Amino acid sequence: GNSVTQMEGPVTLSEEAFLTINCTYTATGYPSLFWYVQYPGEGLQLLLKATKADDKGSNKGFEATYRKETTSFHLEKGSVQVSDSAVYFCALIISANSGYALNFGKGTSLLVTP
Amino acid sequence: GAVVSQHPSRVICKSGTSVKIECRSLDFQATTMFWYRQFPKQSLMLMATSNEGSKATYEQGVEKDKFLINHASLTLSTLTVTSAHPEDSSFYICSARASHSYNEQFFGPGTRLTVL
Numbered sequence: 397g398n399s400v401t402q403m404e405g406p407v408t409l410s411e412e413a414f415l416t417i418n419c420t421y422t423a424t425g426y427p428s429l430f431w432y433v434q435y436p437g438e439g440l441q442l443l444l445k446a447t448k449a450d451d452k453g454s455n456k457g458f459e460a461t462y463r464k465e466t467t468s469f470h471l472e473k474g475s476v477q478v479s480d481s482a483v484y485f486c487a488l489i490i491s492a493n494s495g496y497a498l499n500f501g502k503g504t505s506l507l508v509t510p
Numbered sequence: 511g512a513v514v515s516q517h518p519s520r521v522i523c524k525s526g527t528s529v530k531i532e533c534r535s536l537d538f539q540a541t542t543m544f545w546y547r548q549f550p551k552q553s554l555m556l557m558a559t560s561n562e563g564s565k566a567t568y569e570q571g572v573e574k575d576k577f578l579i580n581h582a583s584l585t586l587s588t589l590t591v592t593s594a595h596p597e598d599s600s601f602y603i604c605s606a607r608a609s610h611s612y613n614e615q616f617f618g619p620g621t622r623l624t625v626l
Contacts, residue, residue, distance in 0.1 A: 428613040439516075439603065439619035440554075447613060485553065489613050496607060497544050498615060502553040 402486045402501035417471040419486035427488040429469040434483045516618035533604030539584035540606035548601040594625040
């Protein structure tokens, strides 16, 4: 079946540090891959996405590359800010039988300290 | 970007009562809406998929008689938690997918349900 595995947190970094949050997936066919972010007290927001192999999604300094050979979609940012503190979810689109519902990883909590 | 609203944002109710949560797509038509449940410090678990004008499709383990879903129009889906119990306390999140885009969903801000 389809599933997403992401590194467990919490991750604590100092401001301007480099961030990597690992995400690997198992899927039948060719899923679309996503990173969502949930800031404290808010709903989920799409951070970036990639719909096919070798695509790179990017937004707000975050990047992730769809790697079919390693079934990975790791999230990276070169220099994190305190405002990046949030929970990050890796996700993929399930098949059409579920109306293209998202299948989420467990989330990784990030805390950036000044 | 597209906006999805949920109402109420938080609700406290007594055990045995029913609670209705509304999910609305404000500036687009959503042929499909999804209802998720999120436990503290855990991921979102899909409860059901709701298509306008048809019965919802529930995930395994989700009681359809307890979690009633109605998708009456292209901009509104409702989730009713019937005969709520304390174990139903959770964060309920809806999302909506526009008819023209299979891989883009927009999420509501969530509803915090507390059953006493």
